[in-house]
Amino acid sequence: MPTTSPTFQPLYLQIKTLVEAALERGEWRPGEAIPSEMLLATRFGVSQGTVRKAINALAAGNLVVRRQGKGTFVATHTEEKASNFRFLRIRRDGGEEVHPVSRLVDMRRAKAGIEIARVLDLKPGAPVIVLRRVLEYAGEPVLFDEITLPAPLFRGLSKAKLDAYRGSMYSYFETQLGVRMLRAQERLKAVPADRYAAALLEVEPGTPLLAVERVTFTYGERPVEHRRGLCVTRRHHYANDLG
Amino acid sequence: MPTTSPTFQPLYLQIKTLVEAALERGEWRPGEAIPSEMLLATRFGVSQGTVRKAINALAAGNLVVRRQGKGTFVATHTEEKASNFRFLRIRRDGGEEVHPVSRLVDMRRAKAGIEIARVLDLKPGAPVIVLRRVLEYAGEPVLFDEITLPAPLFRGLSKAKLDAYRGSMYSYFETQLGVRMLRAQERLKAVPADRYAAALLEVEPGTPLLAVERVTFTYGERPVEHRRGLCVTRRHHYANDLG
DNA sequence: CAGTGGTCTAGACCACATC
DNA sequence: ATGTGGTCTAGACCACTGG
Numbered sequence: 001m002p003t004t005s006p007t008f009q010p011l012y013l014q015i016k017t018l019v020e021a022a023l024e025r026g027e028w029r030p031g032e033a034i035p036s037e038m039l040l041a042t043r044f045g046v047s048q049g050t051v052r053k054a055i056n057a058l059a060a061g062n063l064v065v066r067r068q069g070k071g072t073f074v075a076t077h078t079e080e081k082a083s084n085f086r087f088l089r090i091r092r093d094g095g096e097e098v099h100p101v102s103r104l105v106d107m108r109r110a111k112a113g114i115e116i117a118r119v120l121d122l123k124p125g126a127p128v129i130v131l132r133r134v135l136e137y138a139g140e141p142v143l144f145d146e147i148t149l150p151a152p153l154f155r156g157l158s159k160a161k162l163d164a165y166r167g168s169m170y171s172y173f174e175t176q177l178g179v180r181m182l183r184a185q186e187r188l189k190a191v192p193a194d195r196y197a198a199a200l201l202e203v204e205p206g207t208p209l210l211a212v213e214r215v216t217f218t219y220g221e222r223p224v225e226h227r228r229g230l231c232v233t234r235r236h237h238y239a240n241d242l243g
Numbered sequence: 244m245p246t247t248s249p250t251f252q253p254l255y256l257q258i259k260t261l262v263e264a265a266l267e268r269g270e271w272r273p274g275e276a277i278p279s280e281m282l283l284a285t286r287f288g289v290s291q292g293t294v295r296k297a298i299n300a301l302a303a304g305n306l307v308v309r310r311q312g313k314g315t316f317v318a319t320h321t322e323e324k325a326s327n328f329r330f331l332r333i334r335r336d337g338g339e340e341v342h343p344v345s346r347l348v349d350m351r352r353a354k355a356g357i358e359i360a361r362v363l364d365l366k367p368g369a370p371v372i373v374l375r376r377v378l379e380y381a382g383e384p385v386l387f388d389e390i391t392l393p394a395p396l397f398r399g400l401s402k403a404k405l406d407a408y409r410g411s412m413y414s415y416f417e418t419q420l421g422v423r424m425l426r427a428q429e430r431l432k433a434v435p436a437d438r439y440a441a442a443l444l445e446v447e448p449g450t451p452l453l454a455v456e457r458v459t460f461t462y463g464e465r466p467v468e469h470r471r472g473l474c475v476t477r478r479h480h481y482a483n484d485l486g
Numbered sequence: 487c488a489g490t491g492g493t494c495t496a497g498a499c500c501a502c503a504t505c
Numbered sequence: 506a507t508g509t510g511g512t513c514t515a516g517a518c519c520a521c522t523g524g
Binding site for chain 3: 292
Binding site: 061062086087089183184185186187188189190191192206208209210211213214231233237238239240241242243 | 304305329330332426427428429430431432433434435449451452453454456457474476480481482483484485486
């Protein structure tokens with residue numbers, strides 16, 4: 001029954017919160033099916049229709065994926081078609097889809113600067129891990145990323161293991177470290193290539209590059225990654241749909 | 244009752260198509276309320292719940308806006324909060340929201356080149372209107388747009404009228420010319436400023452600029468605008484959310 | 487075949503806005 | 506008080522998947 005009160009929240013949103021909490025606590029793993037609507041309905045003591053609305057809301061936020069006839073599954077970065085597409089917006093100009101390959105440049109431990117600390121909600125000087133990598137499309141270096149992660153959350157990350165892993169970086173974080181990337185904010189600018197990026201991306205210093213700054217969030221809107229990408233847009237672009 | 248057939252389409256989607264057609268034919272004007280769910284249900288001979296699903300689908304595509312207790316309204320570019328925000332992703336770095344001001348540079352008639360013709364689904368050489376304008380944030384030129392429109396659809400467009408109009412360009416198109424912008428695709432690159440853009444944007448030639456190429460669609464996925472923007476990203480950025 | 491999500495209905499009631 | 510969209514329920518049936 002609905003809770004009538006000044007801070008009214010519909011029942012299906014309360015159910016949504018409960019299921020979301022179960023997801024966060026790992027009751028079902030990424031890729032696994034969650035219980036059927038009927039089971040959840042009896043578990044929470046509401047009708048199937050109410051559970052349906054709750055799950056639809058979760059599906060709208062890409063926390064779960066519905067598949068008719070099969071069930072509802074915890075979203076994962078592991079099996080997304082061609083292992084990409086939810087967060088990577090860089091495309092070839094022509095249209096032919098090419099799977100980029102990631103090449104890890106280096107990895108080191110560092111302390112959070114004041115800006116990184118602010119966006120990751122850390123104390124300045126907190127330990128972080130900094131990864132650098134290059135994405136190559138058809139052998140051509142296109143994107144240079146510098147990725148900053150809070151060290152405690154990503155304990156156990158090693159260059160060797162990441163190098164050996166087949167699959168996307170977010171897939172690795174999810175399956176090996178238990179950190180799930182759910183949502184991200186990006187800010188784009190145009191900047192000239194510095195000497196270091198120019199060398200890695202095989203362009204002249206000063207070449208205009210697309211700078212993509214990303215903050216990625218996990219459950220509870222907690223920021224867990226900062227990423228700065230520099231992209232050569234000679235034969236590639238950043239695609240965006242405005243609905 | 245549902246139509247059982249090999250090309251099955253649920254009833255609510257059929258209703259959605261009917262309402263969409265009514266919107267396109269202008270049965271209700273932008274900003275106006277459409278009939279209540281009950282009225283539409285009797286009109287189409289289905290239950291209120293089915294109409295609800297149809298309208299929810301339209302609302303998800305931003306064709307209509309639902310307002311509890313008031314009704315469902317045809318989406319409009321005229322009253323969107325602060326007259327912007329659905330398509331303009333350029334923001335000040337700081338965060339203080341500043342309303343940009345549009346300054347029309349020139350307007351001329353031309354013939355579609357091969358590329359423009361392709362994206363606007365016209366024949367090469369078809370008549371188009373080309374607008375150029377600068378967007379200023381707090382008096383500072385930030386974005387230079389070159390906007391190409393199919394001439395027949397935008398008959399009656401004049402520089403004087405556009406100059407005099409208070410409100411966004413899409414609001415003008417919608418209220419004065421009956422062309423509604425519903426959806427857009429954007430492609431972003433980083434490019435060096437040419438001399439002309441550099442002068443208008445008050446930067447040095449060669450300065451990296453964010454190039455935003457947009458194709459905008461109206462009902463039926465028909466492209467009706469091509470736009471190329473060049474943006475100074477010294478104190479501004481392009482904001483994007485990845486869900 | 488049984489089980490899943492998806493659709494459709496009818497009715498009751500709630501929250502919000504307006505008069 | 507009335508009318509709007511929003512929630513909740515219960516039940517029936519449909520479409521899809523897999524054994």
